[in-house]
Amino acid sequence: MHVSVTVNGTRREADVEPRTLLVYFLRETLGLTGTNVGCDTSTCGACTVHVDGQSVKSCTMLAAQADGREVTTIEGMASDGELHPLQRAFHEHHGLQCGYCTPGMIMASDSLIREAGHPLAEEEVRIGLEGNLCRCTGYQNIVKAVVAASQEMHGAPASA
Amino acid sequence: MAQTAERVVGTEVRRKEDPELITGQARYSDDLAAPGMLWMKLVLSPFAHARITSVDVSPALQVPGVVAAFGGRDLAGEWAGPLPTAWPVTDDLKNPPMYPLATDEVRFQGEGVAVVLAESRAAAEDGAEAVVAEYDPLPVVLDMEEALKDGADLVHADLGTNASYTWTLTNGDVDAVFATAPVVVKERYVVQRQIPAAMEPRALLAEYAPAMGEYTLTTSTQIPHIVRVVLAAFVLGIPESKLRVRAPNVGGGFGSKIRVSPEESLALVLARRTGRPVKWTGDRSSDVLTTHHARDQIQEIELAADEDGRIRGYRTRLIANMGAYLLLVGPGVPLLGAFLFCGPYGGEAYHFECTGVFTNTTPTDAYRGAGRPEATYAIERAIDALARRVGRDPVEIRRMNFLPESDGPIPSPGGLTVDSGHYNGTLDKALELVGYEELRAEQRARRERGDAKQIGIGFSTYIEMCGLAPSRVLGSLKYAAGGWDAARIRVLPTGKVTAFVGVSPHGQGHATTFSQILSDDLGIPVDDIEVVHGDTALAPLGMDTYGSRSLSVGGVAVHRAADRIVEKARKIAAHELEVSEDDLEYVRGRFSVKGAPDRARTIPEVAFSAWTAHNLPEGVEPELDASAVYDPENFVYPYGAHICAVEVDTETGQVDVLRYAAVDDVGTIINPQIVDGQVAGGVIQGIAEALFEEAVYDENGDLLTSSLTNYEVPAASDVPSIRIDKTVTPSTTNELGVKGVGETGTIASPPAVINAVVDALSHLGVTEMARPATPERVWRAIQQAKGGAA
Ligand code: FES
Ligand code: FES
Numbered sequence: 001m002h003v004s005v006t007v008n009g010t011r012r013e014a015d016v017e018p019r020t021l022l023v024y025f026l027r028e029t030l031g032l033t034g035t036n037v038g039c040d041t042s043t044c045g046a047c048t049v050h051v052d053g054q055s056v057k058s059c060t061m062l063a064a065q066a067d068g069r070e071v072t073t074i075e076g077m078a079s080d081g082e083l084h085p086l087q088r089a090f091h092e093h094h095g096l097q098c099g100y101c102t103p104g105m106i107m108a109s110d111s112l113i114r115e116a117g118h119p120l121a122e123e124e125v126r127i128g129l130e131g132n133l134c135r136c137t138g139y140q141n142i143v144k145a146v147v148a149a150s151q152e153m154h155g156a157p158a159s160a
Numbered sequence: 161m162a163q164t165a166e167r168v169v170g171t172e173v174r175r176k177e178d179p180e181l182i183t184g185q186a187r188y189s190d191d192l193a194a195p196g197m198l199w200m201k202l203v204l205s206p207f208a209h210a211r212i213t214s215v216d217v218s219p220a221l222q223v224p225g226v227v228a229a230f231g232g233r234d235l236a237g238e239w240a241g242p243l244p245t246a247w248p249v250t251d252d253l254k255n256p257p258m259y260p261l262a263t264d265e266v267r268f269q270g271e272g273v274a275v276v277l278a279e280s281r282a283a284a285e286d287g288a289e290a291v292v293a294e295y296d297p298l299p300v301v302l303d304m305e306e307a308l309k310d311g312a313d314l315v316h317a318d319l320g321t322n323a324s325y326t327w328t329l330t331n332g333d334v335d336a337v338f339a340t341a342p343v344v345v346k347e348r349y350v351v352q353r354q355i356p357a358a359m360e361p362r363a364l365l366a367e368y369a370p371a372m373g374e375y376t377l378t379t380s381t382q383i384p385h386i387v388r389v390v391l392a393a394f395v396l397g398i399p400e401s402k403l404r405v406r407a408p409n410v411g412g413g414f415g416s417k418i419r420v421s422p423e424e425s426l427a428l429v430l431a432r433r434t435g436r437p438v439k440w441t442g443d444r445s446s447d448v449l450t451t452h453h454a455r456d457q458i459q460e461i462e463l464a465a466d467e468d469g470r471i472r473g474y475r476t477r478l479i480a481n482m483g484a485y486l487l488l489v490g491p492g493v494p495l496l497g498a499f500l501f502c503g504p505y506g507g508e509a510y511h512f513e514c515t516g517v518f519t520n521t522t523p524t525d526a527y528r529g530a531g532r533p534e535a536t537y538a539i540e541r542a543i544d545a546l547a548r549r550v551g552r553d554p555v556e557i558r559r560m561n562f563l564p565e566s567d568g569p570i571p572s573p574g575g576l577t578v579d580s581g582h583y584n585g586t587l588d589k590a591l592e593l594v595g596y597e598e599l600r601a602e603q604r605a606r607r608e609r610g611d612a613k614q615i616g617i618g619f620s621t622y623i624e625m626c627g628l629a630p631s632r633v634l635g636s637l638k639y640a641a642g643g644w645d646a647a648r649i650r651v652l653p654t655g656k657v658t659a660f661v662g663v664s665p666h667g668q669g670h671a672t673t674f675s676q677i678l679s680d681d682l683g684i685p686v687d688d689i690e691v692v693h694g695d696t697a698l699a700p701l702g703m704d705t706y707g708s709r710s711l712s713v714g715g716v717a718v719h720r721a722a723d724r725i726v727e728k729a730r731k732i733a734a735h736e737l738e739v740s741e742d743d744l745e746y747v748r749g750r751f752s753v754k755g756a757p758d759r760a761r762t763i764p765e766v767a768f769s770a771w772t773a774h775n776l777p778e779g780v781e782p783e784l785d786a787s788a789v790y791d792p793e794n795f796v797y798p799y800g801a802h803i804c805a806v807e808v809d810t811e812t813g814q815v816d817v818l819r820y821a822a823v824d825d826v827g828t829i830i831n832p833q834i835v836d837g838q839v840a841g842g843v844i845q846g847i848a849e850a851l852f853e854e855a856v857y858d859e860n861g862d863l864l865t866s867s868l869t870n871y872e873v874p875a876a877s878d879v880p881s882i883r884i885d886k887t888v889t890p891s892t893t894n895e896l897g898v899k900g901v902g903e904t905g906t907i908a909s910p911p912a913v914i915n916a917v918v919d920a921l922s923h924l925g926v927t928e929m930a931r932p933a934t935p936e937r938v939w940r941a942i943q944q945a946k947g948g949a950a
Contacts, residue, residue, distance in 0.1 A: 017282060024281070033191035034184015036411070038359045039444040043868040046359060074184035087182040091174055094833045097841060098667030099181030100188065100359040100411030126876040133868065135359045135412050136667050138844030138905075139876040141837060 003067045007032065008076030016063050022056075023047045025063035026073060034074040034103050038133065045132030048104035049073045055111035057131070074103035077110070086110055086149040095145035097136035105142055108132050113150040120150040167748070168676045172833040173686055175672045186409040189380040190363035194437035197365070198227055200427055201284035203274035203291045204446060205266035208302075208520040208861020209315070210295035212264055212273060219290040220276050225283025228434060229276045229291060232261035238429045240397025243420055243485075244390060246640040247492030249516075253325040256316045258485035258523075260395075260422035266295070267315055267484035268522050269861055270449025275426050277434060300520045300861040304458055304479045307517050315484055315518040324482055324516040325491060329498055331575050332509030337473035341464035345549050347542045351534045352931055353456035353481065353855040355865065356527045357873050358666075360411020361447040362419075366427035367437045373398075375428050378406045382413040383704035384664050386641070388696045390420045390488070396428060403428075407694035410666030414845070415526030416451050417666065418706050420488055423450075448866055453855050454527030456481035457494070461501060461538045464509075469550040469557050473509035474573060476501040476538065482516045483523035490525040491516050495637055496625075496707070497531030499574035503539040504583050504623035504799055505561040507573040520861045526706060528845060528906040529624070536622045540911035544619070544918070548927065554915070555591070558621045559584060568892050569794075576625060578797045579892045579899075586823045586887050587621055590801035593883050594821035599805050607923055612811050615818065616920025620802045620912035626900045627796035627893065628707030644791035645709070646700040647717040649678065649725050651784040653771035655764020657682065657689040659721075662702010663714035664694040668902065669834045670710055674718050676830050677896070681722035682763050683749015700787060708798070708900030711830065716894045717790040724786035725763070732769055732784075733761040735777035796891045796899040800824035802843070804912040808920040813939030815851055815917055820882040822908065827891040827899035835901050836884050842905015843882050848874045849906065850913035851932050921945065 004013045007030060014029045026032045026049070035058060038046035047058045050072040077084040086106045089095065096102040112128040113120060120128070125146045126139070134142060180186040203215075215231030242257030261272045276287035299313035306312055307322040315322055338344060364379040375398065381387055384405040392400040410417065427438040442450065457480045464473035480494045494514040501512055529536075547557040562583040563570055569577045596617070603615040628634075629643035646662040659674055671691035679686045692698050702714070726746060733751040734741040737759055744751045752760035766784060769775065773782035805819040822839050829835050852872040856864045865871035872878075890897025910931065917933045918926060925945040930937050 019282065027191070028193075028281075032184070033187065036188070036360070037190070038361070038411075039868045041444065041867040041869045044359065044444075074182075078183055083182070090182050091178045094175065094837045096178065096181055096667075097669070097837060098358075098360065098410065098412040099177070099186055102181055103184050106182065122881065130875045130877045133359060133873050133875060135357060135414070135845070135873060136841045137837060138840040138842070138882070139879060140840040140844070140881050143876060143881065 001064060003063050005066045006070045008072055018064060020063045021059055022061040022063050022066050023058035026058060032073050032075050036100055036103060038100065043133065045108055046101055046104040048107040048132065050107060050111060055108050074106060077106065085152045089145040089149035093141045093145040093148060095137065095142040101132060101134040105129065105132050105134065109146045109149065113153050119154045120147055122147055167680055168686055169680045169830050173672055173676055173831055175669050176675060177669055177671055188360055188409045188411050189365065189378055190441045192365045192378055193439065194365060194367055197437035197439050198277040198279065198434060199281050199284040200430065200438050200440040201276050201288040202272040202423065203288050203293060204449060205262065205269060205271045205273055207266055207295050207297055208269045208300045209298040210266050211298060212262060212266060213294045213296050215274050216292040217274055219292055220287040223283060223287045223290050225279040226287035227277045227279060229274065229287060231274045232259065232263040235261060235429065236263055239395060241394050243422065243425065244394045245486040245488060245491060247489045247638065249327050249491045249495060249638055250325045253491060254319050254321070255486050256319060260425040268520055269863055270446065270522060272422055277430055277438065302519055302521065302857055302861055304481050304517050304519060307519055308479065308515065315520055322518045324486060324518060326513060326515045327495060328513040330511045331573060334473055334475060334509040334511040337509040338464045338475060341472050342467050343465040343549060344462055345542060345545045346460065346462045347545050349459045349538055349541055350930060351455045351457045351459065351537055354454045354527055354849060354853055355448055355855050355871050356414045356416035356451065356454060357868065357871065358412030358414055358416050361442040361444055362417065362421065362423065362451055363441040364424055364427055365437060365439050366431040368431040370435060373402050375403045377403065377424060377428060378408055379424055380410050380417060381407050381419065382410065382417040382664060382666055382706055384694055384696055385662060385702050385704050387420050387424065391424060391428065395420065395425050404697045407664050413666040414528040415454065415530055415706060418488060418526050419452065445867055448871065449522060449863060452487055452525040453483065453522045454524050455534060456524055457534050459534065459538045461542045463542050463546050465546055465550070467550065469546055469552050469560060471505055471507045471561050473507055474502045475511045478514040480514055480516050481521065481524055482518055483521045484518060485523045487523045487525040490523060492637070492639060493526055493531045495531065497535030499576050499625065500532055500535035500623065501539050502573040503536065503543070504563050504581065504621060506563050510573040510575065521857060528842065529903040530707065532624045532903065533846065533907045533910060536620065536907050537911045540620045540622065541915065544915050554619050558587065558619065567889065577794060578623065579794060580889045581623065581797065581799050582887065582889050583621060583799060586799065586825055587801040589885055589887060590803045590821045590823040593823060593885050594803040594805060594819050613807050613809050614920045616806050616808060616916040616918065618804045618912045618914065618916025618919055620908045622908040623797055623799035624903060624907050625795040625797055626708035626903060627712035627792055628709045629795060630793055631791050641703065642791065643703060643713065644789055645702050645714040645717050646787065646789045647714065647721040648700050648787040649721040649785070651725060651763060651767040653768050655684065655688070655767050657684050658692060659689060659718060660692045660699050661714055661718060662700050663705045663710040665705055665710065668710060673711060673830045673834060674715060677715060677719055678722055680748060681719060682725060684763065708902040712796045712894060712898050712900045713790060713792055715898060716896055717788045719896055720788035720790055721786050724788060725784060728780065728786060729763055729766040729784060731777050731780050732766045736761055736769060792893055794893045796827065796893045798824060798826045798899040798901065798904050800904060800908060802908040802912040804916040806913065806916040806920055808917060808938060810942055813935035813942065815933055815938060817847060817880045817913065820880060822882055822905065823885045823887065824901070824904050825887045825889050826901040826904065828888060828897035829886065830898065838901045839884050839905050840882060842903060843909045844874065844879050846906040846909030847879060847913055849932070850910040854932050
């Protein structure tokens with residue numbers, strides 16, 4: 001079947017098998033391999049992207065369901081060569097080791113921060129990222145990074 | 161022109177690895193594709209133990225898009241030999257062959273019986289579904305102790321036993337010590353089976369160039385060099401020079417990617433047979449069955465002590481679950497802990513023995529810490545049991561038993577020569593960091609009030625041996641390879657540096673750490689240094705990454721190669737400045753004439769001269785390039801004190817970690833941020849091992865914890881932030897003074913957590929706690945101690 005999806009601001013069209021998951025449409029049809037796959041039970045969150053601005057595990061959605069909608073992946077987070085505040089914060093606070101969970105963490109954190117509308121406390125970040133697993137970092141520096149980015153994104157002082 | 165970079169060793173340089181990882185530009189194995197590639201899918205046995213009565217692949221060949229399909233017998237002629245173990249720990253070890261696909265019998269759920277190749281992922285899946293394999297179930301062996309009894313059902317009938325080997329080690333007169341010691345405590349612990357669960361499932365791409373007879377394997381591995389030699393020489397029977405193995409970005413390993421796998425073997429053979437590239441990606445549900453599991457020991461430990469609690473002897477008996485076959489280093493994993501059942505404590509006699517046993521379960525092998533977490537668990541639990549017996553405080557009993565504090569080597573009861581250590585130093589700092597007095601006061605108050613939620617404090621003063629390993633020692637332990645590593649440093653004509661290393665990272669930040677070492681050695685800015693690894697066609701022969709060896713072995717090779725660069729550069733600089741080499745002073749990348757500091761040459765200047773080669777001193781070859789191979793004389797011995805405070809709800813059995821303090825001494829620190837990252841990750845993994853994670857089989861040998869929904873890898877909301885600090889006692893094993901930090905967290909933390917749970921309930925009479933300490937287990941332990949029905 002034919003799908004047409006706006007991905008990172010560009011309209012992309014392709015014929016896909018009806019059972020194609022959004023994550024494989026992104027990775028294999030469009031070659032956007034930044035979005036990772038860590039499980040087949042929608043548990044790990046490695047595949048998290050934004051669909052119409054909301055974070056979605058792209059392994060739980062068919063490409064067909066994204067037809068006519070806007071998808072943002074990790075490849076679309078930096079704009080005009082400027083890293084997104086979350087990308088900078090993950091780098092600054094060592095919020096990644098192998099990096100496999102990182103695209104999903106960044107996408108999930110971005111909608112978490114935007115939806116909260118205020119700088120996040122550690123506990124809010126931990127609960128908000130419940131659906132994203134990381135095996136390397138023990139989450140400590142991920143949480144630090146997300147708290148710091150939330151302060152920057154909501155204009156709070158960069159301390160604390 | 162005289163430029164030297166600031167000293168960067170010891171500073172928090174931000175990782176060079178990150179830019180591609182945070183933007184989605186990094187390439188992991190599954191991100192790769194090749195023109196014309198086929199998708200490979202394995203058909204796995206649903207039975208834990210069964211005779212294969214037939215495998216019919218013809219229905220798969222009817223599925224549109226399926227190109228080829230094979231049963232185990234169809235490919236039996238392809239193998240030069242079975243997938244080998246590199247660590248036959250005893251001469252009489254039983255080592256039944258495991259082939260990439262089973263032919264007659266399957267011995268664990270998930271063993272491959274057939275393979276399908278197709279034009280697409282979906283067609284490969286449909287094809288695998290269509291294969292008809294029929295089985296005759298056989299009796300299933302699961303319980304290790306049952307497996308060792310006479311008349312037990314057998315995993316491998318032709319062996320006549322389920323025991324693979326028994327390995328022993330004795331120092332001192334153990335029997336005499338135990339016969340005369342006034343106090344003997346004897347404990348039994350079960351270290352439950354773990355699933356490593358790196359976030360990236362294993363994946364690969366195999367290519368074959370028929371005209372050249374060349375194979376290229378890109379695979380999610382920790383050990384590209386070892387994969388190359390083992391696959392070429394033992395499994396495929398092809399010239400090693402015709403196989404290139406690449407590890408691209410690897411999404412975590414923790415030991416689980418120390419593997420020479422059936423899938424790698426099959427993909428290479430099938431790429432040759434079909435003339436097309438073959439791609440395979442393990443989905444999580446097959447990954448949990450086919451990637452090795454870990455731990456799974458039954459431990460009996462005895463301590464012989466004086467009445468005041470001073471330990472005189474150690475005696476340990478282990479049964480270690482090998483699963484259905486011996487994997488690459490599986491039989492050797494318990495040996496990595498064999499010398500550490502005395503922790504950092506003294507004594508005069510030591511005995512260790514371990515029996516490796518086969519069961520109808522996924523084979524086991526290394527997982528973060530490999531053998532050392534198990535050893536640490538036993539001794540750190542047992543020393544608490546001794547403290548209870550002799551009526552001492554857990555802090556006191558540890559202090560009185562610590563090995564002598566020393567900046568230099570000290571022998572241990574286990575027979576090791578510990579490089580250096582100040583054990584009270586880490587313990588003092590950890591007590592302060594965790595707020596010990598305050599926690600004890602709170603504990604007393606809650607006990608007095610009879611609160612439902614009680615507090616417990618648990619200790620783990622651990623030591624490990626890592627930096628694997630002196631080749632001579634590995635040889636004496638019958639490991640089939642060496643433990644050295646290699647580096648080659650090339651200073652390019654423009655003064656930029658490329659370092660080629662034999663270790664192969666998967667998240668540890670080697671490129672950053674090694675760049676820091678080189679930056680100080682050569683005075684070149686970190687950003688001007690590239691580190692190349694994980695490709696057998698580019699890197700020097702190396703021994704890859706595991707056992708916290710990359711810095712303490714690979715990093716030392718980097719440093720030594722840099723020394724050789726400086727040595728050569730000194731000759732050229734002296735020649736150009738027309739002075740003798742002795743008249744030159746070298747400080748971070750700059751040679752200057754003693755007494756005339758303005759007369760100088762920098763490493764980049766010399767590199768350019770070495771490249772033009774217009775005016776080199778007699779006998780000096782062009783190019784500024786040097787190599788080093790480093791084989792350590794000894795292990796390195798990180799140690800530390802971890803203290804865990806838990807809150808236990810005595811009504812529900814729920815355990816929450818309130819505070820956790822990790823004070824480690826990992827020797828000299830190159831990058832504190834990376835070190836702390838390793839500590840945090842490891843500690844949380846160990847807390848999860850203590851509280852959540854357990855691979856569970858039902859009585860048929862079906863893996864119940866078969867996905868990330870029921871095998872409980874913790875999320876951020878399940879775990880605490882921890883407090884981290886350090887002391888620094890340089891290692892005497894290597895000139896960098898580094899000890900390694902990759903495994904400290906998982907080695908130290910499980911006993912700290914379980915000791916804390918026991919401590920929280922000790923006033924109720926609880927002394928034993930099985931792991932993981934799930935609410936149900938904790939609740940039952942409380943009921944049992946109260947004398948209720950549980
Ligand atoms: S891959 Fe989508 S949740 Fe794991
Ligand atoms: S950084 Fe490796 S899984 Fe999160």
